[in-house]
Amino acid sequence: MKPARFEYAAxxxxxxxxxxxxxxxxxxxxxxxxxxxxxPLLNMRMARPxxxxxxxxxxELQYIREEAGWLAIGAMTRKRAVEESELVRQRQPALLxxxxxxxxxxxxxxxxxxxxxxxxxxxxxxxxxxxxxxxxLRVAGPGGERRIPAADFxxxxxxxxxxxxxxxxxxxxPVLDPGTGWSFLEVARRHGDFAMGGAGATVRLDASGxxxxxxIALFGVGAxxxxxxxxxxxxxGEQPGEALFQDAGARASQGLEDPLSDVHASAEYRRNLARxxxxxxxxxxxxxxxxAGGREEGSR
Amino acid sequence: xxxQKKAISLSVNGISYEASIEPRMTLADLLRGELxxxxxxxxxxxxxxxxCTVLLDGRAVRACLMLAVQADGASLTTVxxxxxxxxxxPIQQAxxxxxxxxxxxxxxxxxxxxxxxxxxSPDPSDDEVRDALGGQICRCTGYQAILxxxxxxxxxxxxxxxxxxxxxx
Numbered sequence: 071m072k073p074a075r076f077e078y079a080a081x082x083x084x085x086x087x088x089x090x091x092x093x094x095x096x097x098x099x100x101x102x103x104x105x106x107x108x109x110p111l112l113n114m115r116m117a118r119p120x121x122x123x124x125x126x127x128x129x130e131l132q133y134i135r136e137e138a139g140w141l142a143i144g145a146m147t148r149k150r151a152v153e154e155s156e157l158v159r160q161r162q163p164a165l166l167x168x169x170x171x172x173x174x175x176x177x178x179x180x181x182x183x184x185x186x187x188x189x190x191x192x193x194x195x196x197x198x199x200x201x202x203x204x205x206x207l208r209v210a211g212p213g214g215e216r217r218i219p220a221a222d223f224x225x226x227x228x229x230x231x232x233x234x235x236x237x238x239x240x241x242x243x244p245v246l247d248p249g250t251g252w253s254f255l256e257v258a259r260r261h262g263d264f265a266m267g268g269a270g271a272t273v274r275l276d277a278s279g280x281x282x283x284x285x286i287a288l289f290g291v292g293a294x295x296x297x298x299x300x301x302x303x304x305x306x307g308e309q310p311g312e313a314l315f316q317d318a319g320a321r322a323s324q325g326l327e328d329p330l331s332d333v334h335a336s337a338e339y340r341r342n343l344a345r346x347x348x349x350x351x352x353x354x355x356x357x358x359x360x361x362a363g364g365r366e367e368g369s370r
Numbered sequence: 371x372x373x374q375k376k377a378i379s380l381s382v383n384g385i386s387y388e389a390s391i392e393p394r395m396t397l398a399d400l401l402r403g404e405l406x407x408x409x410x411x412x413x414x415x416x417x418x419x420x421x422c423t424v425l426l427d428g429r430a431v432r433a434c435l436m437l438a439v440q441a442d443g444a445s446l447t448t449v450x451x452x453x454x455x456x457x458x459x460p461i462q463q464a465x466x467x468x469x470x471x472x473x474x475x476x477x478x479x480x481x482x483x484x485x486x487x488x489x490x491s492p493d494p495s496d497d498e499v500r501d502a503l504g505g506q507i508c509r510c511t512g513y514q515a516i517l518x519x520x521x522x523x524x525x526x527x528x529x530x531x532x533x534x535x536x537x538x539x
Contacts, residue, residue, distance in 0.1 A: 080440070
């Protein structure tokens with residue numbers, strides 16, 4: 071028996087889960103979603119909660135719906151359900167691409183959309199995707215419900231705006247506007263392993279083919295996923311092209327404050343990955359938007 | 371401190387089981403220690419090696435990353451459930467013929483992962499197979515023989531399917 075002892079409850083409804091969280095406000099409580107990050111931590115006793123609240127029996131937290139320009143996804147929706155969703159395929163291909171990069175199929179069969187957001191692993195795809203697309207996180211707590219934009223939700227290494235009595239209930243992802251080019255890529259030793267580095271981009275072009283909107287996010291290279299606001303600003307108004315992308319890649323790399331260095335990759339390697347991946351996602355996103363200097367899908 | 375035990379019931383390989391367990395027990399430990407289905411192997415116990423992969427309601431999952439209490443009411447298939455009346459499943463037979471196993475430690479996880487793959491995709495490309503097996507680690511056989519085993523299993527299962535449907539028509 072590897073995990074340390076804990077008390078356990080598996081409520082059937084969100085209301086019941088919130089009431090349990092209130093009752094146990096003074097205990098060390100952990101919420102169990104898909105368990106693909108938490109159970110390893112329990113097995114290694116790096117996490118030793120007194121009380122575990124399992125959300126897996128709450129059917130009302132498992133859905134994918136379209137709501138006026140947004141995909142509303144219940145926090146307990148499995149990654150595999152996202153991968154198999156026709157709605158996701160049609161409305162937000164960047165979400166599909168990011169999902170297919172998460173772990174292995176067996177992990178995606180259990181892992182949830184909300185779990186990845188709440189865990190906020192620096193090498194995880196979903197927090198970066200959330201920053202890139204301007205995702206909204208719906209949170210329920212004893213004081214009622216609130217919506218938190220991704221930019222305010224992620225606070226750093228494994229840290230979020232969630233309070234101990236909060237439950238993340240829904241992840242709201244804007245659908246892709248026609249004309250927006252996108253890309254989401256990562257470099258890992260094997261497909262499915264933790265990313266040594268990853269990046270995403272979305273771009274829009276004006277009538278003259280110049281960049282009118284650019285968003286870039288990086289993950290796996292520092293303590294948390296990040297948006298490259300400075301690099302983005304430099305690109306707006308410019309004619310896309312190889313030299314511009316290379317320049318953006320160099321800025322992305324130089325701008326990294328404290329690149330992660332571990333057994334998987336050195337800080338220097340990750341700095342280089344930030345450069346290379348920034349160039350690649352810009353090329354691919356511009357290509358999908360039909361712009362100059364872009365690369366067609368699958369041409370690499 | 372004593373933790374209250376939870377009563378659960380589940381179906382494994384078509385047989386109903388009841389157990390009273392601590393919530394902290396993993397599904398892998400329930401299968402091996404309580405139900406004595408030791409075909410499910412436990413390697414890393416944190417979801418990396420894939421040896422403990424079982425089918426949960428038809429989906430391949432890591433038995434080390436689920437609590438046993440979470441399987442209450444579920445229907446599981448382990449490697450012991452693949453054979454029928456003493457006859458090996460075509461996937462098992464293909465692994466033998468194409469040398470898809472040497473020491474066999476990782477094999478149960480491979481077999482169940484391949485089972486899910488071929489249910490969803492009866493004629494997978496080599497890339498698809500490699501991708502599906504990305505979460506399974508083998509340290510002695512070598513992956514090329516495993517890939518060949520999957521190809522053979524896919525062919526046999528498709529042939530059996532075709533034979534069954536032509537008989538039925």
